[in-house]
Amino acid sequence: AYNFNAGPAALPLDVLQQAQAEFVDYRGIGMSIMEISHRSKEYEQVNDEAQSLMKELLGVPNGYEVLFLQGGASTQFAMIPMNYLQQGQAAGYVLTGSWADKALKEAKGIGETYVAGTGEASGFRRIPAPNEIEVRPNAAYIHITSNETIAGSQYAEYPDIGSVPLIADLSSDILCRPVDVSKFDFLYAGAQKNLGPSGVTVVIAKEGMLKDSPKGLPTMLRYDTHAKSKSLYNTPPVYSVYIVSLVLKWIKGLGGLEAMERLNHDKTKLIYDAIDGSGGFFEGLVDPGSRSLMNITFALGSDELEKKFIQEAEAAGFVGLKGHRDVGHMRASTYNAVPYESCKALAEFMQEFQRRNG
Ligand code: PLP
Numbered sequence: 001a002y003n004f005n006a007g008p009a010a011l012p013l014d015v016l017q018q019a020q021a022e023f024v025d026y027r028g029i030g031m032s033i034m035e036i037s038h039r040s041k042e043y044e045q046v047n048d049e050a051q052s053l054m055k056e057l058l059g060v061p062n063g064y065e066v067l068f069l070q071g072g073a074s075t076q077f078a079m080i081p082m083n084y085l086q087q088g089q090a091a092g093y094v095l096t097g098s099w100a101d102k103a104l105k106e107a108k109g110i111g112e113t114y115v116a117g118t119g120e121a122s123g124f125r126r127i128p129a130p131n132e133i134e135v136r137p138n139a140a141y142i143h144i145t146s147n148e149t150i151a152g153s154q155y156a157e158y159p160d161i162g163s164v165p166l167i168a169d170l171s172s173d174i175l176c177r178p179v180d181v182s183k184f185d186f187l188y189a190g191a192q193k194n195l196g197p198s199g200v201t202v203v204i205a206k207e208g209m210l211k212d213s214p215k216g217l218p219t220m221l222r223y224d225t226h227a228k229s230k231s232l233y234n235t236p237p238v239y240s241v242y243i244v245s246l247v248l249k250w251i252k253g254l255g256g257l258e259a260m261e262r263l264n265h266d267k268t269k270l271i272y273d274a275i276d277g278s279g280g281f282f283e284g285l286v287d288p289g290s291r292s293l294m295n296i297t298f299a300l301g302s303d304e305l306e307k308k309f310i311q312e313a314e315a316a317g318f319v320g321l322k323g324h325r326d327v328g329h330m331r332a333s334t335y336n337a338v339p340y341e342s343c344k345a346l347a348e349f350m351q352e353f354q355r356r357n358g
Contacts, residue, residue, distance in 0.1 A: 002342040005320035006149055006295065007172065008192040010337040015246045034239050038232060046242050047231065053248035054202065057257055060181050065210055067203040067223070068231040068241050073171040073190035076201060077106035079221050080143065080167060080186070083213050085111035089140035092116030092164075094133055097124045097148035098326055103169060107143075116142050119290075124151045127290040130159035141165040141185070147173035149193070150324040152297030152331060153290045158183050165209070173294050174202070175251060176336060177261035185209055191240060193294070194336045196247050199240035251336065260336055264293045267334050270347040271296050281354045285329060299329040306330065309353060316349055 003010040026033040029042060036042060051066040060066065069075070080103075085091045091111065093104040095118040107113045114136065117128035135142060142161050147154040149172040158180075159166070165185035174189040181187065186205040192198035205223070213222035225233050251260055272291065275282040275298050285297040300306045306329060313321050323329040334343055 002318045002345055003320060003338065004318060004332045004334070004342070004346070006193075006324065006331060006333040007190075007335075008198055009194075009320075009333055009335045011196070011243070012247065012250045012337045015243065015250050015337075018246055019243060033242050038236055038238055043238055044232075046238075046245050047236070050241055050245040050248060051231075053245065053252060054204070057175060057248060057251055058179060058181055058204070060204060063207055064181065064204055065207055065227055067205070067210070067226045068236060068244075069201045069203055069226055070199065070237055071201065072198070073169060073188060073201055074102070074106075076169070076188045076203070077103045078110065079223070080141075080188075081107040081110040081113075082217055082221055083223050084165070084167075084209070085113075085140045086214075087111070089138050090114050090136060091140045092134065092136060092142045094118070094128060094142065094144045095120060096127055096145050096153060097151035098324075099148055099150065099169060099171070100143075100145040103143055103145065111140075119153070122287070124148065124153065125285065125290070126287045127153050127155050130157060133159045133161065135161045135164050139164045141167050143167045143169070146170045147176075147292055147294055149295050149333075150327055150331075151286065152292045152295040153286045154292035154294065156289060172335075173292070175257060175260065176264050176293050178257040191244055193333070194247075196243040197240045199237035200244060202244075247337075261293075263340065264334065264336065267338065267340050267343040268293050268296060270340075270343045271332055271334070271350070274347040274350040278350070278354055278358075281358045282350065285327070294333060294335055296332045296334060297323060297327070297329060298332075305357060308357070312353065313346075313349060318346060318349065321346075 024032060054066045081091055091107050091113045094116050104113060117133040119126050119128055142164055146168050154173060167186040168184055170187050170189040172193045175194050186209050188203045191200045210223045210227035213224045219225050275284045283299045300309055310322050321330050321332055323331045
């Protein structure tokens with residue numbers, strides 16, 4: 001299949017094959033990795049390796065920690081304000097689409113919030129520029145969504161906001177390109193797009209953000225609990241973290257994040273060129289300066305034509321091209337594991353479809 005699913009999404013074939021080879025007998029121990037203690041030396045090695053590879057690939061500076069948590073990025077939407085939003089403060093959220101909105105809604109139930117910037121006037125076709133973000137004197141933090149999975153937009157440049165903590169949701173674009181982690185105080189990402197299977201959420205944060213969570217918070221919802229125990233406070237999602245460790249090795253083997261970014265640019269260029277070169281037959285749903293390297297959204301002139309496109313694409317082996325139910329139209333998710341060949345095949349299919357229907 002040409003897998004363009006938005007998430008859970010494609011995994012590298014090499015990773016799936018290695019996981020298959022190790023599934024029943026993990027590296028000669030006579031059992032699966034899922035059947036042994038998370039306190040065993042074998043799992044500790046997986047956990048340590050995944051943390052250190054994440055730091056290596058992203059160039060995480062000293063003074064930051066990597067955590068593996070559960071509950072998806074959606075749980076982070078609540079844990080962030082629970083841990084960092086105090087009385088008398090307001091948390092600023094930059095609205096770029098559905099996921100930023102969900103994060104904001106969750107924080108509203110916990111404390112005072114404000115909209116620090118918004119792309120709403122453009123119908124979320126563009127990400128607010130760094131100088132359009134308002135940092136209030138009592139801001140607890142500013143939250144941004146690096147890549148809007150549903151709208152198909154992505155920050156080309158992250159804002160500098162001074163001494164107020166910058167927190168970012170990288171669920172759908174982590175490791176798609178190099179990132180200057182030192183710009184951020186706290187990053188998080190659900191695994192099921194670029195990192196591995198669902199079930200694990202990565203947090204990368206300054207050590208100071210992971211200490212002294214407010215009194216009264218439940219144990220599992222405190223960052224200090226997980227930081228103190230190296231993400232082994234309770235039983236972790238062992239298999240998901242194991243696959244994440246294989247995916248990280250796969251990225252390292254390809255040449256790291258510079259190589260990943262080049263590949264992602266080459267892949268998405270094929271599809272954006274098919275849109276831009278179509279003379280309006282295909283319409284991109286995001287302004288060029290805010291386009292995503294991971295989720296390409298586009299429309300056709302009518303509902304009938306879009307239905308026909310999806311049907312014929314499915315028959316030709318393309319999976320997951322239907323847009324999210326909130327926005328409709330089409331979306332091709334071109335995460336790290338989607339091969340160049342799949343993007344080339346899709347671009348050719350689009351051109352061929354236009355020849356027959358344009
Ligand atoms: N944030 C973004 C940008 C997402 O794309 C998603 C899921 O698609 C989420 C958050 C929610 O993630 P989860 O399902 O892990 O809670």
